[in-house]
Amino acid sequence: MKLYVPVRNAVKTILGRTSPFKSMKTLFVMRHAKSSWEDVGLSDFERPLNDRGRRTAPFMGELMRKKGLEPAIILSSPAERAKQTALKVKEASGFSCELRFDHRIYEASPHSLLQVVSEIVDSHASAMLVGHNPGVEGFIRFLTGNLQPMPTAALAVLDLNIKKWNGIDDGCGELQDIFRPKDLTPS
Numbered sequence: 368m369k370l371y372v373p374v375r376n377a378v379k380t381i382l383g384r385t386s387p388f389k390s391m392k393t394l395f396v397m398r399h400a401k402s403s404w405e406d407v408g409l410s411d412f413e414r415p416l417n418d419r420g421r422r423t424a425p426f427m428g429e430l431m432r433k434k435g436l437e438p439a440i441i442l443s444s445p446a447e448r449a450k451q452t453a454l455k456v457k458e459a460s461g462f463s464c465e466l467r468f469d470h471r472i473y474e475a476s477p478h479s480l481l482q483v484v485s486e487i488v489d490s491h492a493s494a495m496l497v498g499h500n501p502g503v504e505g506f507i508r509f510l511t512g513n514l515q516p517m518p519t520a521a522l523a524v525l526d527l528n529i530k531k532w533n534g535i536d537d538g539c540g541e542l543q544d545i546f547r548p549k550d551l552t553p554s
Contacts, residue, residue, distance in 0.1 A: 392527045394484065394510075394540070395431070395438055395495040397456070398503045400424040400520040402448035412473065416451045423520040423548045424452045428459030430546060436524060438495035440465050442483060444472035446499070452520070453497040472498045477505040487532040494532075510540035521547045 400420035409415075416424065431437065437460070443453035445468040457466055471483050480502055487494050496503075500517060507523050508514045515523065525540040 392491075392529055392532060392535075393438075393493040394525045394527055395436060395493065396503055396507055396517075396523040396525065397427070397452070397495065397497045398500055398517045398519055398521050399444070399446070399449040399452040399497060400427075400455075402519075412446045415447050416455075420448065420452070420519065421455070424455035425459035426548065426551075427520050427522055427546070428456035428462075430551065431456065431522070432460040432462070436522075437462055438464055438493045439491035440467065440487065441495040441497065442472065442487075443468050443497035444475075444499060445470055446473045449473070449497050449499065456495075456497070472496065472502075474499065475502040477502060477509040480506040481509070481535060485533045485535050489531045489533075491532075507540075507542065509537055510535070511542045512538055513542045515542065515545055516547075517545075518547055518549065521545060 400423045401417050402414045402420060403417035441453055441457060441464060443449050443466065450468060453466055469483055471479050475498060480496065480498065484494065484496065504515065504517045510525060517523065523545045524543040526543055527535060527540045529535055529539055
């Protein structure tokens with residue numbers, strides 16, 4: 368006789384019988400950390416993180432680890448500030464997941480972000496997207512119907528009522544939490 372404790376995102380077997388629990392995917396949506404405007408000769412794509420961004424990105428990675436918010440894959444814009452954010456979050460969290468850079472995430476509309484996420488391999492129960500505003504805020508609103516401000520380095524946790532990533536669509540998500548660095552650290 369097999370007895371498994373039910374967990375989210377899986378089909379459970381209880382006393383040898385399969386029990387259909389709601390299957391969901393989890394999407395972590397993060398806006399890049401604070402970037403520098405110091406070097407006016409750099410293009411928008413080339414702008415790095417500033418001092419605050421270099422401190423906040425690892426802080427958010429540690430927060431994710433402490434809260435057990437672990438993605439199976441991280442998809443990031445290749446813009447320098449987003450790339451640095453994704454790398455610092457991954458390093459500070461200790462996550463061993465794959466990190467992939469996708470040019471479609473830079474300056475992306477909610478529809479473009481939808482396309483990127485719809486291509487995630489279904490074996491991944493969770494994924495993290497590191498991108499830019501206004502696309503990030505618009506994407507969260509598209510998925511949840513909830514308009515939330517996403518300042519730099521903010522992280523939204525969404526449960527998606529889908530079994531496969533290509534089933535992602537308007538209104539399929541529920542906003543579980545938002546972590547904004549300014550709300551989490553003493554002023």
